[in-house]
Amino acid sequence: MNFKGRDIISIKDFSKAEINYILECSKKMVPYAKGEKYTNILKDRVLSSLFFEPSTRTRLSFESAMNRLGGRVIGFSDPSGTSQKKGESLADTIRMADAYSDVIVVRHPQEGAARLAAEFADVPVLNAGDGAGRHPTQCLLDLFTILTEKKKIEKNKIVLLGDLKYGRTVHSLAYALSLYGAELTFVSPGSLKMPKEVINECKELGVEPISTSNLEKAISDADVLYVTRIQKERFPDAEEYNRVVGIYKIDNGLLKHARKDLIVMHPLPRVTEIDPEVDKTPHALYFKQAFNGVPVRMALLSLISGGRL
Amino acid sequence: MRELKIQTIKNGSVIDHITAGNAVKVLHILGIPKTSSSTISVAMNVKSKFGKKDIVKVENRELDPQEVDKIALIAPKATINIIRDFEVAEKHKVKLPKEIIGIVRCSNPTCVSNFNEPVESRFIVIREDPPRIKCYFCEREPEDIAERII
Numbered sequence: 385m386n387f388k389g390r391d392i393i394s395i396k397d398f399s400k401a402e403i404n405y406i407l408e409c410s411k412k413m414v415p416y417a418k419g420e421k422y423t424n425i426l427k428d429r430v431l432s433s434l435f436f437e438p439s440t441r442t443r444l445s446f447e448s449a450m451n452r453l454g455g456r457v458i459g460f461s462d463p464s465g466t467s468q469k470k471g472e473s474l475a476d477t478i479r480m481a482d483a484y485s486d487v488i489v490v491r492h493p494q495e496g497a498a499r500l501a502a503e504f505a506d507v508p509v510l511n512a513g514d515g516a517g518r519h520p521t522q523c524l525l526d527l528f529t530i531l532t533e534k535k536k537i538e539k540n541k542i543v544l545l546g547d548l549k550y551g552r553t554v555h556s557l558a559y560a561l562s563l564y565g566a567e568l569t570f571v572s573p574g575s576l577k578m579p580k581e582v583i584n585e586c587k588e589l590g591v592e593p594i595s596t597s598n599l600e601k602a603i604s605d606a607d608v609l610y611v612t613r614i615q616k617e618r619f620p621d622a623e624e625y626n627r628v629v630g631i632y633k634i635d636n637g638l639l640k641h642a643r644k645d646l647i648v649m650h651p652l653p654r655v656t657e658i659d660p661e662v663d664k665t666p667h668a669l670y671f672k673q674a675f676n677g678v679p680v681r682m683a684l685l686s687l688i689s690g691g692r693l
Numbered sequence: 694m695r696e697l698k699i700q701t702i703k704n705g706s707v708i709d710h711i712t713a714g715n716a717v718k719v720l721h722i723l724g725i726p727k728t729s730s731s732t733i734s735v736a737m738n739v740k741s742k743f744g745k746k747d748i749v750k751v752e753n754r755e756l757d758p759q760e761v762d763k764i765a766l767i768a769p770k771a772t773i774n775i776i777r778d779f780e781v782a783e784k785h786k787v788k789l790p791k792e793i794i795g796i797v798r799c800s801n802p803t804c805v806s807n808f809n810e811p812v813e814s815r816f817i818v819i820r821e822d823p824p825r826i827k828c829y830f831c832e833r834e835p836e837d838i839a840e841r842i843i
């Protein structure tokens with residue numbers, strides 16, 4: 385399989401076989417990501433890391449990934465120090481980065497920004513999140529986390545919880561999990577339900593997702609609980625927000641109803657969705673999930689740059 | 694017998710079976726009359742076998758069927774008839790191209806194509822009739838295509 389020169393814009397650009405290949409490569413990257421082994425396969429390559437919007441995990445893990453591969457990183461984490469402020473178009477900024485580097489990572493508040501960036505760059509572009517749009521590397525690291533913990537993705541009972549309407553990660557995750565034939569249950573407040581289009585996509589892939597508001601029941605036989613943040617801005621008043629947040633809070637009391645091997649995932653940052661008391665339990669997988677961003681992004685950077693371990 | 698003869702033309706083009714009410718938008722998409730000094734007649738809400746339709750007649754100009762295909766976006770059943778010496782010499786049913794460029798504005802206010810970037814709007818056709826398209830950049834599907842013509 386040849387990924388050299390390819391852009392990573394949307395998970396839907398990849399077949400299941402290609403995703404499997406990326407996940408295999410990610411596995412090989414783990415000891416290098418941990419600093420137990422060293423490699424220089426991207427020596428003297430330069431990554432442009434263009435973050436037009438704040439990010440902690442995505443940016444740090446991309447930059448760590450490039451450094452762990454022996455490459456270098458240029459870029460910015462806040463566009464206020466750039467010509468963007470003077471009204472420069474994204475296209476022009478991308479043209480510059482294309483001239484200064486070998487691969488571009490871009491996070492931008494406008495939907496479709498990464499696709500546009502790829503049009504203006506000859507070097508490969510990696511989408512690190514474009515507005516409420518796509519975030520394929522998050523999706524891949526989520527799949528990688530499920531695969532490493534459960535040894536397979538298919539047939540797992542997976543509960544997606546929280547803001548399923550606006551949440552950027554859950555739509556592509558639902559699609560990708562359906563590619564593998566996972567069993568999906570969607571749990572959300574009534575006003576933040578999974579959009580119909582996403583449910584239809586799952587169905588086209590042969591998965592019949594269950595939608596419910598009963599979290600306790602949903603997790604009773606689940607393998608994976610994927611929690612997302614519910615944003616205050618989505619609610620008309622604070623009272624309603626507090627009520628919803630209270631219902632869907634994950635704590636040890638709730639997890640008594642779950643299987644021992646249930647893993648709890650979260651794309652982070654979490655606010656109040658998961659009580660810190662859960663952190664010490666074997667259910668808590670979100671920090672490991674965040675670490676997995678490094679080997680997955682190492683795999684992607686090396687594949688599209690043509691570097692081999 | 695011809696179903697309609699409001700205006701008989703010697704040479705030119707007739708766009709027939711336009712979705713009723715969309716004739717003016719069809720002309721707009723084709724950039725007519727700006728690009729042409731031909732006489733143009735428009736008939737709207739004409740009764741036909743399949744309910745109401747609009748018809749456009751352009752005198753002394755043979756429209757290139759491929760150029761007209763994009764009107765399938767708002768008139769998926771339209772036909773282009775090339776008239777020579779009062780007779781229909783060629784007939785072509787419009788067919789949506791795979792991509793629609795620079796004709797429709799994305800309905801997503803936060804789509805990058807709606808900002809100050811050096812790109813034309815671009816849509817991928819996912820179904821022909823009734824037409825369904827999605828934005829190449831943000832993947833959003835506009836529901837009211839006719840209202841989004843630039």
Ligand SMILES: Nc1ncnc2c1ncn2[C@@H]1O[C@H](COP(=O)(O)OP(=O)(O)OP(=O)(O)O)[C@@H](O)[C@H]1O
Nearest residue numbers: 695696697700701702707709772774776779780781
């Ligand atoms: N000389 C002409 N001047 C103006 N309009 C014409 C002329 N000849 C044909 N038309 C119009 O062009 C369209 C196509 O003509 P045609 O004779 O092929 O009709 P038809 O058999 O009903 O075709 P269709 O099945 O496409 O409706 C009709 O709307 C007709 O009125």
Ligand SMILES: [Mg+2]
Nearest residue numbers: 696709741742
């Ligand atoms: Mg007829």
Ligand SMILES: [Zn+2]
Nearest residue numbers: 799804828831
């Ligand atoms: Zn768009």
